[in-house]
Amino acid sequence: MKNNTYKYLMIAIFLAPALILFIGVLIAPIIMSVFYSFFDMKSISLKGAEFIFLGNYKELFTSGSINVWRALGNAMLLAALSVFLQLPLSLGLALMLGKGIKGERGFLSIYFMPVLISTVVIGQLWRKIYNPDYGILNAVLGLLGIGDKMPLGGWLGNEASALWCVFVPTLWQYVGYHMLLMYAGVRSVSPELREAAKLDGATDGQVDWYVVIPSIKPILKVSVIFAVTGSLKSFDLIYVLTKGGPYHATEVPSTLMISMLFERNRYGMGSTIAVLMISLCFAFAILISAAFKEREYGKKHVIKK
Amino acid sequence: MAKNMSSKNNFNLDQYQVQKTNKVLKVLIYIGLVIWALIDLFPVYWMFTFSLKSNEEVYGTNVMGLPKDWLWSNYSTAMTTGNMPLYFLNSVIVTVSSIAICLVAAMMATYALTRIIWKGSKTMNAFFMLGITIPIHSSIVPIFITLSKLKMVNSYWAMIIPYSAFSLAMAILICTGFMNDIPKDLDEAAYIDGCTLWQTFIKIIVPLMKPALATISIYTFLQCWNELMFAQSFISQKKYRTLPVGIQALSGQHTTDWGPIGAALVIATFPTLLVYVFMSKSIQESFIAGAVKG
Known part of the structure; x- marks a missing residue:
């Protein structure tokens, strides 16, 4: 390095494209979203928009017609199902594959495939599966002799069934994603450790429970964070399947945001929902990390004693 | 015992x-x-x-x-009345441009962050890593408003710029891993031979980063090829529709004709599956790398 000015100039040049993109598209918009959320914007211009400070937030949480609580409730229900149903299934598959079974790679590749297929394609496919007249779900139920089980209005058209019908493909698509992460963790557990446990007389189940699962905890943490924040952000499949309907039965924060923006032109309220979603995502990520840390610390403490 | x-x-x-x-x-x-x-x-x-x-x-x-x-x-119905070739081409244009921009920006930034020694490189790296946790939803309103004011709502750039920006953090993360594996001696040798930082970057580092390019391209490809929210919100003209938006429009037109819709779905999925068949291992590894370090 000839001199410092040259060095810093070069650093600036190397960083410039990334910084411009990053600040322009990610950082500045967050600040602007917070700013917009204080205004009652009826058009894309701030001119004529009334500054109402927390007015949007107040309306968001109290208005019965927006009903953000239902959207949040749906997202939280999806998060809970994701953590307590989807992740255990993924973990089960990962543990089974991790035993070094024949055809391991083939299974792995099949399980991961739905993650790669466009969510729009998956959504359209499931719309056909649920189709009230010619859908495969009714056909299968018909073969089982319970063909008359479809609720009034169709699987996706009935307020009671729509939410569950939307959740099934959402959970299904990402089982393979979490499985892949967990499988990578399971595979990194040293064979010596497994063998040692087995020499001590541990059964397969015990090896998994006492050796493998504790050692893949960091990955489980990542999976739980992705599952919860992913549920809070979920959009594509719900948009394709129901657009939040019927009668807002399947509304989640992001579909609510999009309808505020592009159906009702309420840009201030849309920003408010965006700010709410970012805050919740960060809050949950921090909370989940803290919960996992607490446990790890607690365990070490016990061992020391 | x-x-x-x-x-x-x-x-x-x-x-x-x-x-x-x-x-x-x-x-x-x-x-x-x-x-x-x-x-x-x-x-x-x-x-x-x-x-x-x-x-x-x-x-x-x-x-x-x-x-x-x-x-x-x-398939011919999907191709002719369904406009699938146009949507396909649009998806290719948007995806390839996003990958290119993301790659260039990420490689240059990573070079400055890992190969040049300077105060604040760690902080800068942490700053970029914030991008991994920021959801794409957070910026939709300001970006839409800015694009509308610039009359750029219906354009390729309306998708390319956000896509490349949102793929950037992961690209830098993956790049950092690969670049750290390149021995530092090479830079020193190049310096002694009289190479400038720029020449070192172009002649020494970039050629050695091929495996990283593959991993990042795969990752970014999947993000851009399948993205719906921005594309659906920003693009109203047929001319710029990408595959996800096009399929949505198509299914609105052909609600009773299943065959052409099925064909359209296959056309949209086929490239991804084809890439997956040949590169399943590196695709899986890029996802693992992204998650474990993120």
Whole structure:
């Protein structure tokens, strides 16, 4: 390095494209979203928009017609199902594959495939599966002799069934994603450790429970964070399947945001929902990390004693 | 335990034999794995079959089986009246441009962050890593407003700029891993030979980053090829529709004609599956790398 000015100039040049993109598209918009959320914007211009400070937030949480609580409730229900149903299934598959079974790679590749297929394609496919007249779900139920089980209005058209019908493909698509992460963790557990446990007389189940699962905890943490924040952000499949309907039965924060923006032109309220979603995502990520840390610390403490 | 073993003459070896995996359990495991594999494969199989069927077959005579008459005309319908070639081309343009911009920006930034020694490089790296946790939703309003004011809502750039920016953090993360593996001696040798920082970057580092380029491209490809929210919100003109938006429009037009829709779904999915068949391992690894470090 000839001199410092040259060095810093070069650093600036190397960083410039990334910084411009990053600040322009990610950082500045967050600040602007917070700013917009204080205004009652009826058009894309701030001119004529009334500054109402927390007015949007107040309306968001109290208005019965927006009903953000239902959207949040749906997202939280999806998060809970994701953590307590989807992740255990993924973990089960990962543990089974991790035993070094024949055809391991083939299974792995099949399980991961739905993650790669466009969510729009998956959504359209499931719309056909649920189709009230010619859908495969009714056909299968018909073969089982319970063909008359479809609720009034169709699987996706009935307020009671729509939410569950939307959740099934959402959970299904990402089982393979979490499985892949967990499988990578399971595979990194040293064979010596497994063998040692087995020499001590541990059964397969015990090896998994006492050796493998504790050692893949960091990955489980990542999976739980992705599952919860992913549920809070979920959009594509719900948009394709129901657009939040019927009668807002399947509304989640992001579909609510999009309808505020592009159906009702309420840009201030849309920003408010965006700010709410970012805050919740960060809050949950921090909370989940803290919960996992607490446990790890607690365990070490016990061992020391 | 070793002491016990040597001191006891009547030591029973069987007692210490490794627990073998139970045969019944093994069969059960296989059954479980196969069932889930079928659950994953069935929708895709069904998509391929109904893309080649007539409505008659789909609607009753042959719901789940292989098509009796292979109706390739569904594909030509999707191509002609469905505008699939246009949507496909748009997706390619948007995806390739996003990957290119993301790669250049990420490589340059990573070079400054990992190969040049300066105060604040760690902080800058942490700053970029914030991007991994920021959801794409957070910026939709300001970006939409800015694009509208610039009259850029219906354009390729409306997608390319956000896509490349949102892929950047992960790209830098992956790049950092690969660049740290390149020995620092190379930079020093280049410096002694009189190379400037820029020349070192272009002549030494970039050629050695090929595996990273593949990983980042795969990752970014999947993000851009499948993105719906921005594309759906920003693009209203047919001219700029990408595949996800195009398929949405198509399914609105052909609600009763299943064959052409199926064909469109296959056309949109085929490139991804093709890439996956050939590169399944590196695709999986790029996802693992992204998640474990993120």
